[in-house]
Amino acid sequence: MTKRFSFSNANRRELLRAGLYGVCVTAGASMPVPVFGQAAAQLASQAKADGKILVVLELSGGNDGLNTLVPYGDDAYYKYRPNLGIKKNEVRKIDDHFGFSGGMAGFERLYKSGKLAIVHGCGYENPSFSHFTSMAYWHTAAPNSGEEYGWVGRLADAMAPEAPPNYVVNIAARQSLAVRSHKHVPVVFDDPNKFTQEKFYQEREILGSVSPDKDGSNPARQFLLDTARSAKDASALVREAWSHYKSPVDYGITGLDLPKVVALIDAGMPTRLYYTSYRNNAFDTHVFQSDTHKRLLTYASDAVSAFLTDLERIGRSDDVVVMIFSEFGRRVPENVNLGTDHGAANLMFVAGKQVKGGQYGTVPSLTKLDAGDNLVHTTDFRKVYATMISGWLGMHDTRTLLNGDFGKFEMFSRTA
Amino acid sequence: MLRKGGLALPVLLALPVLAQKAGPKTWQNDLTPIAASDWNYDFAAHLLERAGFGGTPEEIRAIEKMGPQQAIARLVRFEGADTSKLAPFDESNIHDPGLEPFPPTRPAVTDLAKAKGEALGIKVKPAGNRRLQPIVDEFFYWLRASALETNRVGYWWANRMIASSRPLEEKMALFWHGHFASNEAKVRDYRKLLGQLELFQKKGTGNFRDLVVAVAQDPAMLSFLDAGVNVKGASNENFAREIMELFTMGVGNYTEKDIREAARAFTGWNYDDLKFVVNKEQHDDGEKTFLGKTGRFDGVEVIDIIMQQPATADYIAGKIYRYFVRQDLSPELQKQLGATLRQNHYEIRPLLEKIFLSRDFYSQASVGTRIKSPVELAVTFYKELGLKSIPGVPDLNLATGALGQQLFAPPTVAGWAGGQSWITPGLLLERANFARDVLFPDISFLPPDRFTGGGEIRRVAERIREGMDISTATSDDTKTGAKAESNANADRDEEFNTRYGSFRGSQMAIERVKPIPRDTAQINLSRMVRGEDLKTTKQVVDYFIRRFMRVPPSDEARAKLVAFLDKDLGTSDISVAQTYMEQSLRLLLHLIASQPEYQLS
Secondary structure, eight states, X not given: OOOOOOOOHHHHHHHHHTTOHHHHHHHTTTSOOOTTSHHHHHXXXXXXXXXXXXXXXXXXXXXXXXXXXXXXXXXXXXXXXXTTSOOGGGSEESSSSOEEOTTOHHHHHHHHXXXXXXXXXXXXXXXOOOHHHHHHHHHHTOTTXXXXXXXXXXXXXXXXXXXXXXXXXXESSSOOGGGOOSSOOOEEESOGGGOSOOOOGGGHHHHHOOOOOOOSSOHHHHHHHHHHHHHHHHHHHHHHHHHXXXXXXXXXXXXXXXXXXXXXXXXXXXXXXXXEEEOTTTTOOOSSHHHHHHHHHHHHHHHHHHHHHHHHHXXXXXXXXXXXXXXXXXXXXXXXXXXXOBOSOEEEEEEOTTBOXXXXXXXXXXXXXXXXXXXXXXXXXHHHHHIIIIIITOOOOHHHHHTSOOOOOOOBSSOO | OOOOGXXXXXXXXXXXXXXXXXXXXXXXXXXXXXXXXXXXXXHHHHHHHHHSSOOOHHHHHHHHHHOHHHHHHXXXXXXXXXXXXXXXXXXXXXXXXXXXXXXXXXXXXXHHHHHHSEETTEEOXXXXXXXXXXXXXXXXXXXXXXXXXXXXXXXXXXXXXXXXXXXXXXXXXXXXXXXXXXXXXXXXXXXXXXHHHHHHHHHTTSBXXXXXXXXXXXXXXXXXXXXXXXXXXXXXXXXXXXXXXXXXXXXXXXXXXXXXXXXHHTTTEEEETTEEEEOGGGSOOSOEEETTEEEOOOHHHHHHHHHTSHHHHHHHHHHHHHHHTOSOOOHHHHHHHHHHHHHTTTBXXXXXXXXXXXXXXXXXXXXXXXXXXXXXXXXXXHHHHTOSSOOSBSOHHHHHHHTTOOTTOOXXXXXXXXXXXXXXXXXXXXXXXXXXXXXXXXXXXXXXXXXXXXXXXXXXXXXXXXTOOHHHHHOOOSOOSSOOHHHHHXXXXXXXXXXXXXXXXXXXHHHHSOOOOOOBOOOOHHHHHHHTTOOBHHHHHHHHHHHHOSSOOOHHHHHHHHHHHHHHHTOSBHHHHTTTXXXXXXXXXXXXXXXXXXXXX
């Protein structure tokens, strides 16, 4: 990688805020660029620093909520989980009923310092037990329907109909349905170091330009042309942000993609919506789950708690919340393979400095399960989405966005 | 530079062939076979990219000469094609007795060792420090060795894709690998995955019902879907669910009750190392009611009932169509394709022939509208360059993995989503970088199968060599402030040290796994240009576009490519640039592979 001309850190940040950094960098030294024109003012205004940021973290595979926040005060739990049940003395107690799985020191700390909201019993009517179907329902916020666009994508459309570049970031190997949008082309990348078109000096000019082609007859070609434009808009910014990111905070064995989010926030990217996941169906623990599940939770809890510490470090902890979900919980009775099968209602978590920590919603009954031995949901998950959309991001028309009125929780100290 | 007058004519002749030809719009959804008179070079090129991994102009012309009927028959009914020159996989011999059954996690291994005094064929030390360490080392050895050997299997397979005279055999195996997806990360045994691949190669174009039965009894699949622990009295539904949801019918065609009943029928199905076994005592022989039928079904009977559902043929025919033709498929067309499969008793070849011969396959909606998967992108690029084997630099598995498709590593049981999901802004750029790594090999390339990645393993290795004790060598002191719980756990010294085990296991693995040859691509674009007698930069650009792209870039982009080549060569006259044009031609090809349209097949 050839290094282009460098800015001082302060300058770089200013330019990033104004959305101009990439323009200068991409153009290189050979082409004069009108830096302070009308476009500049426009970019600057859309990148207002007061915007609150929502980060969504997906735990893919169906996290076992009962072994995440253990209802150690409920005998029914141990009845259904004679082998897998986590013993009273091994949980990290947060009150006289619940305690976190043993490795979740990070979540325990967040909860006890009032930065973690737990929402009980989240789910939807007629739950699907298929990973892919249920995940699609959560992605679109439209269970049992064929909605084509993701809820984060639709939210972006509502928040910024003019679809400025770099508004939605999805750190992933492939784009999530959740960010699929009418108007926005989400920035999707995995390894920031590789988010670059490597070019030789001679190729700079030709690779620095994108032909503004339209092709109505071949949608696949049109899609590629749009994607090429989004890549050009974002790649230099992301890479520069990442190369300047250095953090002393210990994220544990895997930070998930949360350090990348901090790097982008710190660099002043105009992104308001980030989407990341604990990938590859990791939480699908059908057999011998106890060691594996405990490890997954430890990693996730380490990463989220470090994320908040890191945000504090860069002075942005008041601007960011992270919402955590999984496509379903798991069957209440353990199976004979020391694992659990696909279930229904589950916990959601919201973490952040501005979050009013505590427990929300109604704890589902462990003695009144549905016919398939699953927890019956007590909160429609879209109520939590509505809480993020309205309570945190200040978009009050959640009815249109979510195709229904699900109410919301009062979850933030500073209301939008 | 001014063009010499005598060159004008060939330039004019070269231009009209630039636009790729597709059949008329009215051919869309029409399964009528095309006529021999419709057949041309572009159709042959389209067929070869879709039913195989593309080809050189010579190979395309050979297919063109055969005419559609014969060309398709040769591709689909390939038994006559000789593959004796393809070598079988060259094993490294890394599997030790005692490794099977391989425990699911490291804690399971150490618990077993504590309880039994041995595990993985290795005894616990009677006294001294870290009595379980050799067992933990062996655990990590096998994890690493199996992963490395699987990468060698990936190379072996990709070499068949490029070299086999039966490209469809490999293309179909790749389809089934994504359909019946198992990954090394979970199976952790290259031998099982190799066995599964050979199953796909052998039966992939045969009978679908037989294939499903074979896959349901395949050790890699049984291991991947935890079927081995599905026993009478408390069935594990994972296996039955995926068989119905992903492998045969698709969601919405069965109930949760059907899944539970089917799971009972599969109880007792297990594997013993590389063999399928049925544990009679664990099999639930009772009566089941499944999809409206009642009986004392076993797994095979459940599969046969699934095959009687119209949804099954429609689902699988539709998925095959999407793989070979295009993503959007009307319900009517899907029903017709499903009917073809049913009428042929689930024989796959008649369906493939119908698709490849159909007007629909050559219609505007189908030609140049499919996004190449990463493995197809790599193999097709090499094949269209005229290479006969897959270069070792860049590393194929790392390169295609970075693009989202590493062989034997599908992300989930649903395989790869395909279509537009192959492309993100990040991946689009990464695709062009792959071409650059082929055309301009990195001179500091480190073979990933020799130089074990991961800063931590390297750090531990260095400190151990310096003579540090294990505790000091393995402690992570790169972070300051509060320690994350997971790192605190890894630092804990018990009767073994996992960081040391991870290092030592890697060391043992590189000793025993054979290296991947690290040759670079032997490319000579100058010879290609001279061989075609191309006289101007315009002709060169058009020739490259036609050879490497199915959808040409816009006129504006094409003009920029010509201007680039003019400038880099210092002339538009190839006869002048003959002796020094190689590097410029490679830059040109890199630019072509960077066009958004290059991703289309």
